[in-house]
Amino acid sequence: MDSPSTVAGRMGARSRARAFRQRLQHGDQIAHLITLIFAATIIVITALLFYELYTSAAPTREKFGWRFLTGTTWDPVALDFGALPFIYGTLVTSALALIIGVPLGVGAAIFLAELAPLRLSAGLAFIIELLAAVPSVIYGLLAIFTLVPFLREYVTPLLGEIVGFIPLFQGVSYGVSLLAGGSILAIMILPFIISISREVLLAVPREQREASLALGATRWETAWNVVVPYAKAGIIGSIFLALARALGETMAVTMVIGNDPRINLSLFAPGYSIAAVIANEFSEATSGIHISALIELGFVLFCITIVVNAAARLLILTTRRKASGA
Amino acid sequence: MKRIIPIVVLTLLCISCADNERTSAAAPPAPADQVLVTGAGASFPYPIYSKWFDQYHRMFPQININYQSIGSGGGIRQVMEGTVDFGASDGPMTDDQLKQAKIKILHFPTVLGAVVPVYNIPGVTQEINFTPEVLAGIFLGKITKWSDPELKKANPAVNLPDKNIVVIHRSDGSGTTYVWVDYLSKISPEWKSKVGVNTSVNWPVGLGGKNNEGVAGLVKQTPNSLGYVELIYAIQNKMSYGKVRNSEGTFVKADLASVTAAAAATVKTMPADFRVSITNSPGKDAYPISSFTWLLIPSKIQDQTKKKVIKDFLQWMLTDGQNMVEALSYAKLPKEVVAMEQKALASIE
Numbered sequence: 259m260d261s262p263s264t265v266a267g268r269m270g271a272r273s274r275a276r277a278f279r280q281r282l283q284h285g286d287q288i289a290h291l292i293t294l295i296f297a298a299t300i301i302v303i304t305a306l307l308f309y310e311l312y313t314s315a316a317p318t319r320e321k322f323g324w325r326f327l328t329g330t331t332w333d334p335v336a337l338d339f340g341a342l343p344f345i346y347g348t349l350v351t352s353a354l355a356l357i358i359g360v361p362l363g364v365g366a367a368i369f370l371a372e373l374a375p376l377r378l379s380a381g382l383a384f385i386i387e388l389l390a391a392v393p394s395v396i397y398g399l400l401a402i403f404t405l406v407p408f409l410r411e412y413v414t415p416l417l418g419e420i421v422g423f424i425p426l427f428q429g430v431s432y433g434v435s436l437l438a439g440g441s442i443l444a445i446m447i448l449p450f451i452i453s454i455s456r457e458v459l460l461a462v463p464r465e466q467r468e469a470s471l472a473l474g475a476t477r478w479e480t481a482w483n484v485v486v487p488y489a490k491a492g493i494i495g496s497i498f499l500a501l502a503r504a505l506g507e508t509m510a511v512t513m514v515i516g517n518d519p520r521i522n523l524s525l526f527a528p529g530y531s532i533a534a535v536i537a538n539e540f541s542e543a544t545s546g547i548h549i550s551a552l553i554e555l556g557f558v559l560f561c562i563t564i565v566v567n568a569a570a571r572l573l574i575l576t577t578r579r580k581a582s583g584a
Numbered sequence: 585m586k587r588i589i590p591i592v593v594l595t596l597l598c599i600s601c602a603d604n605e606r607t608s609a610a611a612p613p614a615p616a617d618q619v620l621v622t623g624a625g626a627s628f629p630y631p632i633y634s635k636w637f638d639q640y641h642r643m644f645p646q647i648n649i650n651y652q653s654i655g656s657g658g659g660i661r662q663v664m665e666g667t668v669d670f671g672a673s674d675g676p677m678t679d680d681q682l683k684q685a686k687i688k689i690l691h692f693p694t695v696l697g698a699v700v701p702v703y704n705i706p707g708v709t710q711e712i713n714f715t716p717e718v719l720a721g722i723f724l725g726k727i728t729k730w731s732d733p734e735l736k737k738a739n740p741a742v743n744l745p746d747k748n749i750v751v752i753h754r755s756d757g758s759g760t761t762y763v764w765v766d767y768l769s770k771i772s773p774e775w776k777s778k779v780g781v782n783t784s785v786n787w788p789v790g791l792g793g794k795n796n797e798g799v800a801g802l803v804k805q806t807p808n809s810l811g812y813v814e815l816i817y818a819i820q821n822k823m824s825y826g827k828v829r830n831s832e833g834t835f836v837k838a839d840l841a842s843v844t845a846a847a848a849a850t851v852k853t854m855p856a857d858f859r860v861s862i863t864n865s866p867g868k869d870a871y872p873i874s875s876f877t878w879l880l881i882p883s884k885i886q887d888q889t890k891k892k893v894i895k896d897f898l899q900w901m902l903t904d905g906q907n908m909v910e911a912l913s914y915a916k917l918p919k920e921v922v923a924m925e926q927k928a929l930a931s932i933e
Contacts, residue, residue: 331786334782406805432750513794513798518787539756539757541657542657542783543783
């Protein structure tokens, strides 16, 4: 390097330092750094969670391998552990919750955002947000004292009579069942679907509605054919948020699902969910392999939520692309 | 939350340890020192433990005993790892667990409890008698109807309905379950080989309820159901519970006297480490599904102040403390056991 360029380099360094100081004074750099650290903690926490669950589950991973996922026995005495009944229970109750909760939730959101008078809409939205804040154990109590007897006395006999030829609705019902677990979950996820979907629908530009109405469409046609498709990505997002909540819900589910680790095709039969068995057995588990099995169940649940979230992303991406393509 | 509590407790403990060491070097049992002793474990004896610790704190305001009812399993784990000063459990530690523990751990029985079969049969108001064979048969899924001949034989005067029995058990790991299945495996070889004994087991039949409340709630709500809860819980909630036939052939209803009788009957065979199961105990008046609950105390306590506090407390618990238990529906320890424990106290170093 020749001397002028070194001088220039030194000058450059000095001015760069000054510029850096200036930027610091304006806070840009600091804000950048701090927010970066905040964002990084999320990744670190997730990675730590993953690592910790994976390594703590080592004893069962080594002992059972993939058989852990397909085994159907859960025997803390003989120390034989299989996760399939819990995976089944978790997926079935969550699916039920979506089947019941999505039409109700999205329908209510459309009414509140598009058809209801503003005052009613705002009032109801407030109450719905209140519902989202009710602790899950309260929902569980509600389920035990009202939902379960209601299902046992009225709903299951009726279902058995009408659609009893389908294996899903056969057998004796004691009230506590996969159906009860799914129903209480549906009630619990409703506020999420409604309040987020309503916000998304309200955010649809006014021009979209006006254009549709100007073409002679009715209010319902506008809502269903124009506003809802526009807000589709947001509504799907709300549904997956609700699904994530349903997968991980513990207290309310364990209070009504029957806690029986067997795979039953009938929705009237009791079942068991992953979160419920962890909450039930962890505090009293004494043998290392039992604890490890519970931790591996946690790991499985974690993986399920990751898969679900990834699926949600993909779905939103494809609907967006379709929307923009059209 | 449960994972956080031990950490908080531990931090407090460290602070108090540091404090104690400084002062205890000067004057070991100085009454002005604040002492914090921490324990964790079984939830079944929690009502009496919290009453004892509260009473003890009133008598000696400088002594604080902090007890977390995190469950027997948690109590055993924490005392094994030395993160608490003492543990508590409804089932005795296994030989393996004792071997794994860093220091030798001693068992001290504190009170007695019982587990009772509770039922809800619409139209039946009489007390129902259960034989061991019936209980094992029902929980194995072999006896499925209330009108089963075995049940009718034990209850000739009761008009039992021709309905399916809905079996209800605990879904969470619990000392109550331990006592119940410990009894079943003593009276039924089939239960012992098929299911076994633990705080949670692989139930052949039935629905699971969380906690005593969960089981009680399900039994109350479900017609023709049969479950099991702690005696105290059944009494407080005015639930109907049945008599059980004991090893001498008499049908006994669980109460404080019949539970103490079960303990008294095993006094002669009481091992020195107190790790004994008193289910299906001999004795004409003994209720067969009874159990001790234990405090787990390390045999060596480094901190002199704490050692003194723990020993003093145990001494008080065995004497004055025992007079408080019946008000909370726990059964007292038999005198002979108290004497044995007082001897064992001396071995804490």
